[in-house]
Amino acid sequence: MPEEERPLVGWSRVADSPEILETIRKNKRWSLGFALFLTLLFPAGFLIAGLVSDAMPLNEALIIGSGLGFFMLAISLWRFAKMKRRTWDGVVVKKLEKRRYERDDDGPSQSYMEYIVLIRTDRGKKKKIVERKRGGEMYDYLEIGERVRYHPVLETYEKYDKSKDEVIYCNVCRRRNPIGNDRCERCKNLLFK
Numbered sequence: 001m002p003e004e005e006r007p008l009v010g011w012s013r014v015a016d017s018p019e020i021l022e023t024i025r026k027n028k029r030w031s032l033g034f035a036l037f038l039t040l041l042f043p044a045g046f047l048i049a050g051l052v053s054d055a056m057p058l059n060e061a062l063i064i065g066s067g068l069g070f071f072m073l074a075i076s077l078w079r080f081a082k083m084k085r086r087t088w089d090g091v092v093v094k095k096l097e098k099r100r101y102e103r104d105d106d107g108p109s110q111s112y113m114e115y116i117v118l119i120r121t122d123r124g125k126k127k128k129i130v131e132r133k134r135g136g137e138m139y140d141y142l143e144i145g146e147r148v149r150y151h152p153v154l155e156t157y158e159k160y161d162k163s164k165d166e167v168i169y170c171n172v173c174r175r176r177n178p179i180g181n182d183r184c185e186r187c188k189n190l191l192f193k
């Protein structure tokens with residue numbers, strides 16, 4: 001898309017472009033294949049272990065293997081259900097940092113920081129972006145009062161006003177790019193601008 005058709009203020013039309021829709025289709029097919037592979041991996045692995053190893057009785061192997069297989073299937077279904085959710089728009093209402101403690105039975109508890117962005121959607125719902133590491137991710141990228149759109153299929157966020165920014169995050173692979181780029185440095189997909 002030529003530069004003049006891609007203003008930095010407003011929701012990007014790239015999200016509905018045939019190219020990105022094709023990328024989404026490809027990604028979906030890939031994750032479906034991967035989910036199927038994980039679902040079958042454990043039952044197959046334990047079946048083989050049960051057949052060749054004396055340490056593991058066959059019936060026990062089958063129970064553990066299919067249990068883990070179902071578990072992987074449940075995780076995959078949950079992820080796919082999340083991807084089917086509707087796109088939403090909202091406004092950043094608050095940003096906060098919280099110190100969290102991780103309890104470890106063997107040693108002293110470890111602490112880490114959580115960086116949280118609170119968003120109120122246009123339908124009045126509250127959404128939360130929680131990041132553990134501060135590395136110029138959404139916490140630094142999004143300002144209070146800013147309009148944000150969430151793309152559930154890609155599980156990434158888009159800013160309404162990108163005109164004051166020097167960087168833009170790829171909505172497909174999340175790589176940080178200079179705002180002048182039209183395509184992502186890493187995955188070569190169109191940037192959402």
Ligand SMILES: [Zn+2]
Binds near residue numbers: 174184
């Ligand atoms: Zn990318």
